[in-house]
Amino acid sequence: MFFNSLLTNFAALEVGQHLYWQIGNIRLHGQVFLTSWILLGALLVFISLGTKKMENDPKGLQNLLEFLWDYIRDLARTQIGEKVYRDWMPFIGTLFLFVFVSNWGGALIPWRLIKLPSGELGAPTADINTTIALALLVSLSYFYAGLSNKGWRYFEYYVHPTPIMLPFKILEDFTKPLSLSFRLFGNILADELVVGVLVFLVPLILPIPVMFLGLFTSAIQALIFATLAAYYIGEAVEEHH
């Protein structure tokens, strides 16, 4: 009896349920776009407030934004290298901010209070479509970075120390987006599920440490995603001698 009710409660987590939007022939996961618009809107408002009155002596929000900028620049510079990091800094920074805001927004805002006809709101990065989109963008960027910087010499990278590496390097082009997308997706979804299950089982106090762990994981995942993206771009533009 108890076991049965527990299972029904699990079912109430609604894993893999989506709010479908039908536009013509295409179907979208509405909940992903709704949360991402809310979170990105908040991010843009935050950034416009912070950059509204830029001064030479930074105050308040500007300080925070400059710290963020510096952090992203250091990340891009160490991974991509002094020569081209400027071109890629906005992309790396956007990846970092998007993933970070999505993860934290999904973990911090009590989306469950908003009832949808189907599915539920949550971190946009807990949807495989989002993470694959990000990972494919990273793949496209490192190809573009390599080709635009070195031309056809980019493909020297595939036979770099020896031609034996060729199959492995080709395989890497597939494993890179796969690992990027599934790492982010798995971590965020697992965190949401763990918190959801714990909240159902023990609604008081016990989920709080797990929620903090979730916040930690979310920040780390954003950093990992941005760092790896920058590293792949850096690898593509690096000059071999």
Add this chain to the structure above:
Amino acid sequence: MLAFNFFGATEGGLFDINATLPLMAIQVVALTYILNSLFFKPVGNVVEKREKFVSNNIIEAKNKLSEVKKLEADLLTQLQSARTEAQKIVSEAENESDKLYKEALELANNEANASKEKARLEIESQTSAARDQLSKQADDISELIVNRLILEK
């Protein structure tokens, strides 16, 4: 139940990939451009301007410091040379005064010697003159005595 729609479902499921993917990709690319113009460019301009300002000031301060050190060293050498110059002048003056003193002393000695010699010569001549006179008077007296003795006879 939990694993009801996990895999392979045509409707829903965790791995339900559809048009959300390309639209999300387009959204992220758009976000990149928006954030670039709203965040990365303006903040970068301000930060880099300040970094340039700070590094310029540091370079300027370093230049000024080295200039000050150079001037200090310059002044020190000038002071040193002035000191040696002064020492030289003092010792020169001492030598000069020593020389002058010696010259004056010698001159005075010579003069004294000369006047002493002169006095001695004078005394000598006076003594000899007195002696001549004395012997002449003695002759006169002896003649006188002789004459008287002869006349009495």
